[in-house]
Amino acid sequence: MPQGDYIDLHQKRHGRRLDYEERKRKKEARQVHKRSKQAQNSIGIKGKMIAKKNYAEKAQMKKTLKMHEESSSRRKTDEDVQEGAVPAYLLDRENTSRAKVLSNTIKQKRKEKAGKWEVPLPKVRPVAEDEMFRVIRSGKRKTKQWKRMVTKATFVGPGFTRKPPKYERFIRPSGLRFTKAHVTHPELRCTFCLEIIGIKKNPNGPMYTSLGVMTRGTIIEVNVSELGLVTPAGKVVWGKYAQVTNNPENDGCINAVLLV
Amino acid sequence: MAMNTVMCLLTDAEGTPLGSAMYIPHNAGHLQLTNLVNTFLNNEEKLSYSFYVSDEELLVSVGTYMERNSVSVENVLKIVYRQQAVFRIRPVYRCSQTISDVHEGEILCVSFSPDGKQLASGSGDTTVRLWDLNTETPMFTCKGHKEHVLAVAWSPDAKCLVSGDRDGKVCCWDPSKGELQGNALSGHKKWICGIAWEPAHLSYPSRRFVTCGKDGDARIWDFTLKRTLIVLSGHTRAVTCVKWSGDGTIYTGSQDSTIRMWEITQQGQGILKHILKDHAGWVNSLSLSTEYVLRTGAFDHTRQVTCSDEEMKKIALERYIKAKGKVDSPERLVSGSDDFTIILWEPSVSLQPKQKMVTTARLTGHQQLVNHVYFSPNGQWIASASFDKSVKLWDGVTGKFITAFRGHANCVYQISWSPDSRMLLSCSKDSTLKVWEIGTKKLKHDLPGHEDEVYAVDWSPDGEKVASGGADKALKLWRG
Numbered sequence: 001m002p003q004g005d006y007i008d009l010h011q012k013r014h015g016r017r018l019d020y021e022e023r024k025r026k027k028e029a030r031q032v033h034k035r036s037k038q039a040q041n042s043i044g045i046k047g048k049m050i051a052k053k054n055y056a057e058k059a060q061m062k063k064t065l066k067m068h069e070e071s072s073s074r075r076k077t078d079e080d081v082q083e084g085a086v087p088a089y090l091l092d093r094e095n096t097s098r099a100k101v102l103s104n105t106i107k108q109k110r111k112e113k114a115g116k117w118e119v120p121l122p123k124v125r126p127v128a129e130d131e132m133f134r135v136i137r138s139g140k141r142k143t144k145q146w147k148r149m150v151t152k153a154t155f156v157g158p159g160f161t162r163k164p165p166k167y168e169r170f171i172r173p174s175g176l177r178f179t180k181a182h183v184t185h186p187e188l189r190c191t192f193c194l195e196i197i198g199i200k201k202n203p204n205g206p207m208y209t210s211l212g213v214m215t216r217g218t219i220i221e222v223n224v225s226e227l228g229l230v231t232p233a234g235k236v237v238w239g240k241y242a243q244v245t246n247n248p249e250n251d252g253c254i255n256a257v258l259l260v
Numbered sequence: 261m262a263m264n265t266v267m268c269l270l271t272d273a274e275g276t277p278l279g280s281a282m283y284i285p286h287n288a289g290h291l292q293l294t295n296l297v298n299t300f301l302n303n304e305e306k307l308s309y310s311f312y313v314s315d316e317e318l319l320v321s322v323g324t325y326m327e328r329n330s331v332s333v334e335n336v337l338k339i340v341y342r343q344q345a346v347f348r349i350r351p352v353y354r355c356s357q358t359i360s361d362v363h364e365g366e367i368l369c370v371s372f373s374p375d376g377k378q379l380a381s382g383s384g385d386t387t388v389r390l391w392d393l394n395t396e397t398p399m400f401t402c403k404g405h406k407e408h409v410l411a412v413a414w415s416p417d418a419k420c421l422v423s424g425d426r427d428g429k430v431c432c433w434d435p436s437k438g439e440l441q442g443n444a445l446s447g448h449k450k451w452i453c454g455i456a457w458e459p460a461h462l463s464y465p466s467r468r469f470v471t472c473g474k475d476g477d478a479r480i481w482d483f484t485l486k487r488t489l490i491v492l493s494g495h496t497r498a499v500t501c502v503k504w505s506g507d508g509t510i511y512t513g514s515q516d517s518t519i520r521m522w523e524i525t526q527q528g529q530g531i532l533k534h535i536l537k538d539h540a541g542w543v544n545s546l547s548l549s550t551e552y553v554l555r556t557g558a559f560d561h562t563r564q565v566t567c568s569d570e571e572m573k574k575i576a577l578e579r580y581i582k583a584k585g586k587v588d589s590p591e592r593l594v595s596g597s598d599d600f601t602i603i604l605w606e607p608s609v610s611l612q613p614k615q616k617m618v619t620t621a622r623l624t625g626h627q628q629l630v631n632h633v634y635f636s637p638n639g640q641w642i643a644s645a646s647f648d649k650s651v652k653l654w655d656g657v658t659g660k661f662i663t664a665f666r667g668h669a670n671c672v673y674q675i676s677w678s679p680d681s682r683m684l685l686s687c688s689k690d691s692t693l694k695v696w697e698i699g700t701k702k703l704k705h706d707l708p709g710h711e712d713e714v715y716a717v718d719w720s721p722d723g724e725k726v727a728s729g730g731a732d733k734a735l736k737l738w739r740g
Contacts (some may be wrong), residue, residue: 085384085408087368087715088453089673091629092474092498092515150284169521221465228649229672234667234708 022235119243120186120257124217127204129154136171136237147171153248155196155212155220171209178214181254183222183242196254197239208233214254220245222256266322268337270297279518281336286323293318297341310699312340317699325450330578342640345680349723350740351695352685353705356725357396360734362389369411374556375418376722378435381729382409388423390438393725396737400438404431405410407738413455415466415673416557417572419484423707424452424471442486450474450659460557461577464569466672470510472499478522480530490530492522501546505552505591506580509533513543513595521617536605538619541598545632548594549656552637552677553583560679562696583639592656593617594642596630602644602661621659625652632674636681641698643684647671651686651696667694676726689715693728693738707738735738 017023039050133148133230149171156177162168184191202208214220222242229237244257265283270293272278278300284292294309311318312561318325318339326337340516365384372379378399379391388402388409407426414421416437421433428448432441433448458468468489472478478492478499497515504510510522510530519536548554558575567575584591593605600625605617635642635656651665651672670690677684683704684696691714693707707728714730726738 057411085366087673088410088451089500090715091410091451228690230669230692230708232691232708232711234692234706236690 025143028139042097059157098178099220100175119217119259121217121243121245124203124215127215132204132208132215149173149209150247152176153214153254155199155214157198157212176249177249178254181220181222181242181244181256183224183256183258185227185258186260192226194224194226197221197223200241214244214248216244219259220244220256221225222258224258266326266337267335268322268339269298270339270341270625271685272341278341284322287321288323289321290318293322293339293341295453297538298568307346308344309341310344312342313337341386342735343638345638345682347680347723349680350736351678351681351683351697351704352726352740353695353707354669354738354740355460355707355709355736356739357737358709359391359396359398359736360732362398363387363729363733363735365408365674366731366733367716367735368408369720370727370729370735371412371414372718372720372725372727373414373435374416374721376412376720376724377418377558378423379718379720379727380414380423380435381716381727381735382412382423382425383729383733384408386425388412388421388433389644390421390435391727392739393469393720402431402438402440404433404440405429406444407451410451411455411471413457413469415469415483415505416460416576417464417466418557419465422455422457422469422471422483424448424455424473426451428452428473428475430455430471432486437637445481445486445488447479447481447488447491448473448475448477450498453499454501456502456510457578458504459506459554459580461506461573461580462508464558464573464576466557470502470504472502472512474498475512478502478510480510488706489528490524492520492532494520494532497542497612500542500544503546503548503551503593504554505548505593506550506584507591511546511548511593513546515542517541517543517597519593519595520545521698534617536595537615538603538622539595539597539599539601541600541629543595543597543628545596545634547594547633547635547642549584549594549635549639550580552606552679553579559721583637592620592635592639594623594633594635596633596644596646598627598629600624600626600646602630602633602642602654604625604654612728623652623654623659623661625661625664626650628671631672634677636677636684636698637679638681640681642676643677645672645675645686649674649688651684653684653698653701664695665696665701665703667703667706668692673713673715674717675714678715678719679721679723685717685719687711687717687728687730689713691730691732693717693726709736 042050128220134151135145136147136149138144138147153176154172180193181196182191183194198210198221199212199223202213202218219241223240224240225238241259246255248254265280265285268284269281270278293311293333297309305363361677362716363383363385364426367381367383369382380388382388386405389398390400405425405600409423409425410424419530424430428450429444429446433443434441452471453473455471457466467483468480470480479488480490482489495514495516499512499514501513513519517539521533523533539665558572590607596602598686601622603619604621606620607617619687626646626648628646630646632645640656644652649668653662668688668690670688672686672688675686682698689691691710691712695705697704710730710732712730714728717728729735
């Protein structure tokens, strides 16, 4: 790096060489070959960096060329036809995006027979019995310990009557009984508050299924007549399965996702 | 003898009595009353009638009715008679053909030609397809649109087909070859909502049709000249439906909740006659009491062979007058709206030089917006389809509520009448079609089978077939 202006001073006083322009022109012409030789023969990280820089330059150049090529004259554009055609009377109305062909009862029946279900939560943390039940002491001296009280959310059904208290082994407190669940449709992504019809399966064991205990991962059956679903055979669907996704005893409500 | 007879007065639907009050035996039933009416009217052929006492159909003998409803024998019983169509259409109950892979987009509109020989369907894959009804297979594919085809309409002489798309373009087709005639006509700036042809008795062969669009205009086009004749602008929002009535008035219903009546003068100008402002929400659908006859022109259910142009025009005029009722009785208009009500309009009786329509009745009862209203082919009933999952039936003259048909599980989109006015067909978002019987006021047949919402349905004018299409891209043909 020149640290003075002596080069410029000399050029002003004495001018340049006589073949300066010629040499300059030729040198610049050689730069192209030199650059390409460098790019081809460099190895290692240096070569990669050169290649990357060259590629970026090439892409930019292509873009500018294309831009220049676009003429201002109008041309016939074939735009792709939009999906989701609706008739004229529905065009101005905002409809919620519909889920495509909703599953029919035949598929459901087959799945039921096989006992296999594709569920959103295939594995859940197992709940131990001492977490599920609390021991209730009874008797005059409070020594009998055969009664248990359920500490999780339950569903009992509309026609439920308690067994006589003297013989009741499992107590389901009314504060933990739920009738409705907040069910989300996975495709429509909206949540409905639907009535529970029954408990289908509790993954922790058949005893809990029969008691009606709802923990995370339980399959419940809900009343979906609100959604207005119809099977291809023309029958109205009014019950569908859903899986519980939260811990109802902690939240105070049951959140579930519909199994379609 | 006095115990066994009942004093009755037969009146027609509009209230004019037939003869005077007379004594009729107790056990007089439907057959005897029909004979009586036929003799009084001096009918050459025995026509069939249905009888109504205080708006309920009289199905049993007169005496039994009096006992059941404990009507006093001393009062004169008023029996209203209504002519039923002479022919009977078989109800459709089975799907004869499902054509699934032909249309690549959702089917948005279907329409049978007035002579019942051809079927046209417009779809989201921008084509209009013509179908052969004898073999139930596709006949022609009409390409010419670049956007979804939203509306399709046959001319009343069945010789021309016009379709409108989402771009605002109108295409004219020759249905015998399936070819586009001319180019796609542009004029509307936004999508086209409806098309209506000039009635056959006003001009034969059919030349003019009117289209209405989202841009708020209605345009009158000439089919042979392939250009716009008149632009009827005035609505501030989208025009959802247009109808050309038999006396030459054009009715347009719009989202600005008004209905405008237009007239075409001798010089070829379109002038606004009147604005009907009684609705509080978008006007979704209009229907005229003579609509079915205007659509079918000179063809009726017997599918007669064509004659010369003048004769066809005369036949169309005769049918029109018969459908109107008496010669000077007016056409009624019914409009269904987003404000959950339907209004029945009639031309006012006052002596103004410009006839304006006055609200006869406001038909309330629907709990959601009314999407489609349709007069029955004989003008006696009005059917309305609503998003509250029900179809309601109203009297076509007075507007009184008759019954509600419930059964659909989701919004009801469109309705179609059978040509003899005895059955009603409705298609819905729940993917089923349902056939309702007017006589028994019950569901006659349920037609499931579509896999997704059904957008359009039509009953052919000869009553043989029904076509339906929807979001599952399949066209289904049903028959009895």
